Amino acid sequence: MVMGYRPVNLCFLLQVLWCAMVEAQDWHVDMPTKTNALSGSCVVIPCSFTHPSSHNPSVIIWYSYHSTKYPVVYSTDAEAVIKPFRGRTELIGDVKSGNCSLKINYVVPDMNGYQLYPWINPDTVSHKFYWKTVMLNVQEVPSTVDLFVEGEPKEGDTLRIICAVKHTCPFFPPTLSFGDTNGNVQNEQTALGQGYWQTISTISFPAQVSDQGRVVGCWVSHMRRPTVPKWMEINLSYAPRTVHVSGENSMAQAGGKMTLECRSNASPPASSFLWYLQREGPVLGLTTREKSITITDLPPDQSRFYCTAQNTHGVANSTSPFIVTAEYPPSIQPESCCMIHPPALRCWCKVQSRPSASVEWRVDGGEPHSVLTDVMAVSVRQNHTFSGKIRFNGTFRITNVTCRAFNAHGQQEHTLVMKELPLDVAIIQQPTNILEGQYITLSCVVSRAFPAVLSYSWYQLRGDRDVLLSEQSERLHLLAAGRLMGPYRCSALNEVGQSSSASTLIHVDFTPVISPESFCALKNGEVKCECLVDSYPAAAMDWVAAGVQAKQTVTTESHGSMKSTLTGRLGSAGDRAIFCYAANEHGRRHLQLTLTDSSASNGSSIAAAVCGAVILVLGTVTALYFIQRKRRDRGNKYDTPVEVELEDTQLFRTNWF
Numbered sequence: 283m284v285m286g287y288r289p290v291n292l293c294f295l296l297q298v299l300w301c302a303m304v305e306a307q308d309w310h311v312d313m314p315t316k317t318n319a320l321s322g323s324c325v326v327i328p329c330s331f332t333h334p335s336s337h338n339p340s341v342i343i344w345y346s347y348h349s350t351k352y353p354v355v356y357s358t359d360a361e362a363v364i365k366p367f368r369g370r371t372e373l374i375g376d377v378k379s380g381n382c383s384l385k386i387n388y389v390v391p392d393m394n395g396y397q398l399y400p401w402i403n404p405d406t407v408s409h410k411f412y413w414k415t416v417m418l419n420v421q422e423v424p425s426t427v428d429l430f431v432e433g434e435p436k437e438g439d440t441l442r443i444i445c446a447v448k449h450t451c452p453f454f455p456p457t458l459s460f461g462d463t464n465g466n467v468q469n470e471q472t473a474l475g476q477g478y479w480q481t482i483s484t485i486s487f488p489a490q491v492s493d494q495g496r497v498v499g500c501w502v503s504h505m506r507r508p509t510v511p512k513w514m515e516i517n518l519s520y521a522p523r524t525v526h527v528s529g530e531n532s533m534a535q536a537g538g539k540m541t542l543e544c545r546s547n548a549s550p551p552a553s554s555f556l557w558y559l560q561r562e563g564p565v566l567g568l569t570t571r572e573k574s575i576t577i578t579d580l581p582p583d584q585s586r587f588y589c590t591a592q593n594t595h596g597v598a599n600s601t602s603p604f605i606v607t608a609e610y611p612p613s614i615q616p617e618s619c620c621m622i623h624p625p626a627l628r629c630w631c632k633v634q635s636r637p638s639a640s641v642e643w644r645v646d647g648g649e650p651h652s653v654l655t656d657v658m659a660v661s662v663r664q665n666h667t668f669s670g671k672i673r674f675n676g677t678f679r680i681t682n683v684t685c686r687a688f689n690a691h692g693q694q695e696h697t698l699v700m701k702e703l704p705l706d707v708a709i710i711q712q713p714t715n716i717l718e719g720q721y722i723t724l725s726c727v728v729s730r731a732f733p734a735v736l737s738y739s740w741y742q743l744r745g746d747r748d749v750l751l752s753e754q755s756e757r758l759h760l761l762a763a764g765r766l767m768g769p770y771r772c773s774a775l776n777e778v779g780q781s782s783s784a785s786t787l788i789h790v791d792f793t794p795v796i797s798p799e800s801f802c803a804l805k806n807g808e809v810k811c812e813c814l815v816d817s818y819p820a821a822a823m824d825w826v827a828a829g830v831q832a833k834q835t836v837t838t839e840s841h842g843s844m845k846s847t848l849t850g851r852l853g854s855a856g857d858r859a860i861f862c863y864a865a866n867e868h869g870r871r872h873l874q875l876t877l878t879d880s881s882a883s884n885g886s887s888i889a890a891a892v893c894g895a896v897i898l899v900l901g902t903v904t905a906l907y908f909i910q911r912k913r914r915d916r917g918n919k920y921d922t923p924v925e926v927e928l929e930d931t932q933l934f935r936t937n938w939f
């Protein structure tokens with residue numbers, strides 16, 4: 283069997299050429315020219331061959347290439363195998379089917395560099411198999427592990443992490459493990475050809491955003507070698523989330539500058555942005571599409587910034603705003619002013635500022651308390667608006683009230699305008715004298731009003747009700763009817779308030795009317811006469827009483843009612859005719875009154891006759907009087923002038939009891 287180490291060509295010399303030709307055509311071994319074997323692992327050298335039909339392959343021996351010798355690497359005779367291959371090689375191919383594959387069970391570093399080749403039926407085949415060898419390349423370091431995420435998973439997809447390793451030992455393939463990562467694991471082994479295999483382990487689980495950036499390990503264990511981990515970081519794709527605006531500072535000065543950034547957690551990072559600004563009103567879109575925005579000329583008070591971030595997977599808004607508060611110096615609002623409400627003066631100063639301003643009042647250049655007594659100040663600070671009120675009570679002669687406001691950013695001083703109620707409201711009648719049936723105009727006048735009068739209103743007192751009339755201008759037009767109209771009053775309204783005129787009655791002119799109630803009486807020689815007159819304008823009154831030494835008094839009662847009284851002694855002449863006269867610009871009236879002596883009624887026979895006549899006349903007069911009285915009452919009540927025309931000759935006798 284020692285001879286067996288060397289193949290022997292059994293061809294006859296004559297046959298050499300022919301044999302060589304046949305063998306060159308038909309003996310063919312297919313195997314890689316080299317193989318990488320991992321030290322400590324196994325290696326399979328794939329090998330197949332074809333042979334001339336004249337041969338029947340039955341024995342395969344593997345040799346290590348040597349220029350002069352034939353060291354055996356595999357043989358059924360284990361003793362013949364050289365070190366380091368002894369006991370470690372195995373023919374796994376089926377010779378009958380042309381399979382010469384060799385397995386080395388335990389690769390050791392000493393095997394490095396050997397060039398191996400098989401010889402089929404070495405005892406009988408002279409073909410020079412050693413022209414084709416496979417180089418054994420023993421490696422100390424396992425081949426690299428491929429660990430990667432399949433595809434470009436998005437949030438919610440199934441995330442598949444693949445761990446793959448190439449090896450040469452299909453009988454004891456490496457084991458792969460994902461450590462404490464949970465998921466569904468699948469293992470698979472594929473032949474790559476040329477003596478290489480690949481072991482693939484796949485772990486799959488639903489992708490969550492929280493997996494982004496997570497480090498996953500794959501532990502690879504080759505036969506009889508220490509376990510080595512390989513690490514990778516998960517990279518998911520997802521729409522932007524946790525979008526928020528970030529800025530250097532939330533406080534600023536109005537008019538200043540600030541840069542804001544729209545930040546988000548997005549994979550891939552957000553590439554398109556929208557910006558929104560909200561102040562007091564609705565949300566407004568800004569024009570920039572950049573991640574950063576620089577706001578110049580910051581508006582005062584609070585500005586709320588929002589942003590929207592977008593990447594290829596979606597879009598999201600910032601949930602809460604970034605609030606920039608811009609501070610500014612005080613500004614006294616134009617509505618600040620003083621209002622004179624006699625006897626008080628109220629001043630009001632409204633200041634906008636941030637931070638809130640302090641306010642100082644000055645009255646005629648001094649401190650209010652030093653200039654005035656009874657000062658009451660109220661101030662309210664709300665929404666960075668100072669509203670201050672100061673009230674002075676009683677007499678004041680203020681020329682100048684100022685309000686000075688200041689904060690850390692500046693100050694402002696303002697002299698407050700003085701506003702007052704319309705002053706001295708009065709009604710002027712045009713024309714001053716009117717007769718019934720004429721038109722009259724009442725004007726509502728004010729001596730001073732600042733600010734100007736905004737509107738007027740007119741009222742008429744009816745009974746105890748103050749009735750608002752429809753007229754709203756400063757003039758009221760009326761048709762004169764009756765002796766008295768009204769009373770009327772007007773009021774003028776401005777920003778401060780309204781002031782009213784006094785109630786004014788309108789007198790309509792008429793000719794004097796002498797009342798039938800007028801009378802004359804004589805008692806014990808004393809004369810007493812009363813003449814009752816209605817007249818507007820007032821009547822001049824006079825008595826004609828030739829027989830009476832008398833004195834006269836005239837009294838005027840309300841609404842043009844007048845009374846003239848005549849008292850005295852009856853003279854010796856005994857003329858008992860007495861006349862009452864009343865005259866104004868519209869006419870003159872008189873009434874004759876007859877003097878009756880009540881003290882002489884007992885003795886005289888004439889007196890009895892007169893008495894009968896008096897009673898007769900009295901009845902008539904009383905009836906007439908009641909009719910007239912009724913008319914007059916009605917006239918007064920309705921302001922309708924009822925002219926009571928009395929005949930100059932008409933005679934009234936009245937008894938004075």
Ligand SMILES: *[C@@H]1O[C@H](CO)[C@@H](O)[C@H](O)[C@H]1NC(C)=O
Pocket residue numbers: 329330374375376381382383
């Ligand atoms: C040779 O045999 C081995 C082991 O049985 C097998 O894995 C391989 O596929 C075979 N090669 C061919 C080319 O049939």
Ligand SMILES: *[C@@H]1O[C@H](CO)[C@@H](O)[C@H](O)[C@H]1NC(C)=O
Pocket residue numbers: 558565590597598599
């Ligand atoms: C983001 O906010 C803006 C403004 O409020 C709104 O118009 C838009 O529809 C919002 N977009 C999303 C995705 O919510």
Ligand SMILES: *[C@@H]1O[C@H](CO)[C@@H](O)[C@H](O)[C@H]1NC(C)=O
Pocket residue numbers: 664665
């Ligand atoms: C202050 O601001 C709040 C809310 O912004 C508002 O409701 C309130 O009316 C403001 N008050 C004044 C006095 O302006």
Ligand SMILES: *[C@@H]1O[C@H](CO)[C@@H](O)[C@H](O)[C@H]1NC(C)=O
Pocket residue numbers: 625656675676677
């Ligand atoms: C001051 O005001 C109070 C209440 O408003 C009032 O009762 C008082 O009479 C006023 N004093 C003067 C001097 O007008």
